[in-house]
Amino acid sequence: MAASAALTWICLLSISAAYISAAELEGGDFPAFKHDDPFDRFDYSFGPYGPANWGRLRGDWRTCSDGLSQSPMAMENGMMVLDPSLGPLRAEYKTANATIVNVGRSIQVWWPGAGSLIIGNTTYYIKDIDFHTPSEHTLGLFNDRFPLEMHMVHRSKNHQKIAVIAILFTFGAEDKFLAQFFNRLPPLSTKNQVFNLGEISARHLTVPLGQHYGRYTGSETHPPCNEGVLWTVVHYEGHTVSMDQLVKLKQVIESDNARPLQASNGRKFNFV
Numbered sequence: 001m002a003a004s005a006a007l008t009w010i011c012l013l014s015i016s017a018a019y020i021s022a023a024e025l026e027g028g029d030f031p032a033f034k035h036d037d038p039f040d041r042f043d044y045s046f047g048p049y050g051p052a053n054w055g056r057l058r059g060d061w062r063t064c065s066d067g068l069s070q071s072p073m074a075m076e077n078g079m080m081v082l083d084p085s086l087g088p089l090r091a092e093y094k095t096a097n098a099t100i101v102n103v104g105r106s107i108q109v110w111w112p113g114a115g116s117l118i119i120g121n122t123t124y125y126i127k128d129i130d131f132h133t134p135s136e137h138t139l140g141l142f143n144d145r146f147p148l149e150m151h152m153v154h155r156s157k158n159h160q161k162i163a164v165i166a167i168l169f170t171f172g173a174e175d176k177f178l179a180q181f182f183n184r185l186p187p188l189s190t191k192n193q194v195f196n197l198g199e200i201s202a203r204h205l206t207v208p209l210g211q212h213y214g215r216y217t218g219s220e221t222h223p224p225c226n227e228g229v230l231w232t233v234v235h236y237e238g239h240t241v242s243m244d245q246l247v248k249l250k251q252v253i254e255s256d257n258a259r260p261l262q263a264s265n266g267r268k269f270n271f272v
Contacts, residue, residue, distance in 0.1 A: 042223050043105065044257050051259050054223050064225035070262035071218030071231060072136035074143045075269050080214070083270035088211050089232065090118040091165065093126065093202035101194045102186040104254045105222075106130045109181065111200060117154050117163055119215075119230055124154035124163040131249055135168050136221050136258045137233055143261065147171055148241045148249070150178075151221075152207070162220070163230040165207060172240025176204035182245050185252045207234060214271035221259045233269075 042057060043049045049057065055065025064070070073079075093115030100109050109129040117124045135149035148169040155162055169175065181197050213234045219227040250256075 040223065044255055044259070054225065057223070061223045061225065063219070063227060064223055067219055067225055067227050068263075068265045069218055069227045069267065070225060071221050071229065072138075072259060072261060073216065073218060073264055073267065073269065074138045074261050075214060075233065075235070076140070076143075079264055079267070079269050081268045081270050082272070084272055086213075086215060086270060086272040089207065089213055089234075091207050092116060093205055093207065095199050095201045095203070098181070098197040098200040099194050100181060100184070100186060100197050102188060102191050102252055104188065104191050105257050106132065106253060107185055107249065109197070109200070110194075114200070114202060117165065117232070119163055119232075122156055122161060122163075124156055124161065124230075126152055126154050128153050132221075132258050133246060133249060133253075133256055134258050137166055137168065137235075138261060139168070139235055145258065147246055149258075161230075162226075162228070163232065166231060166233045167207065167239050168233065168235045169239045169241040171243060171246075174242035174245050175240060177202075178241065178245055180204075182248050185248055187252050188254065206239070212272065214269045216267055216269050218262075218267075 040058075041049055042054055044051060046052070051064075055062050096111060096114035098109050098111045098114075100107065107130065110127065111129060112125070112127055114126050116126065130151050130153070132149045132151065133147060135146035137149065138145050146168040150167045150169070152165040152167070153162065154164065180200055184195075184197065186193065186195055213232050215230065215232050217227075218229050218231050219225050220229060
């Protein structure tokens with residue numbers, strides 16, 4: 001017990017030394033306290049602030065309940081359409097400085113300048129990464145959820161368009177990309193404090209090599225649930241997360257944070 005407490009204290013000291021104040025970030029590209037306005041209270045419970053009621057909490061969140069193109073979706077056989085025209089995934093990433101923040105509902109890694117994703121004639125630049133456990137998207141006849149889903153959020157140059165790469169992890173060996181910072185996840189007690197991670201390498205991020213993925217148009221999976229988001233779901237590339245890595249994540253967030261599945265309303269999941 002004493003050794004465990006000492007280790008926790010040492011970790012907190014090392015994190016605190018890297019703390020970045022909101023004032024230092026003001027005017028930069030980091031959206032401080034993303035989704036954590038005091039008036040933006042929501043959670044993933046079955047209670048009054050849970051997903052079933054998000055659309056009633058604020059007038060500008062009505063899309064969460066009224067939208068017809070909401071995410072996440074189940075990727076079922078009947079809605080999957082083979083589309084060779086999608087071609088190889090056009091994503092390239094590089095080593096860049098990153099910051100990390102525990103927003104209670106999730107861990108967010110802000111990684112601007114680390115690369116881009118090209119869809120059609122639009123280039124989307126990566127901004128941040130967040131994590132959902134269990135996965136939000138499901139695959140197969142029985143809507144099986146994966147233990148972890150990582151969202152790589154990209155925005156167009158004018159920030160008007162959003163594209164997200166969702167990576168679905170199965171249990172297995174630890175993920176080497178996540179290993180760069182999963183030992184430094186900020187505890188819940190440091191909620192909304194931003195810490196410097198230094199350089200995060202893209203060397204172990206296998207997304208650029210992904211040839212098997214699916215795409216559909218949906219929404220943000222949290223309030224305000226804005227639609228028009230281009231989702232790229234990577235599900236056949238053998239991404240694995242270790243039980244130890246998943247436990248570390250679960251220990252620092254408030255609860256499981258997967259939004260329930262949303263109706264497809266005739267949408268198809270094009271894949272290659």
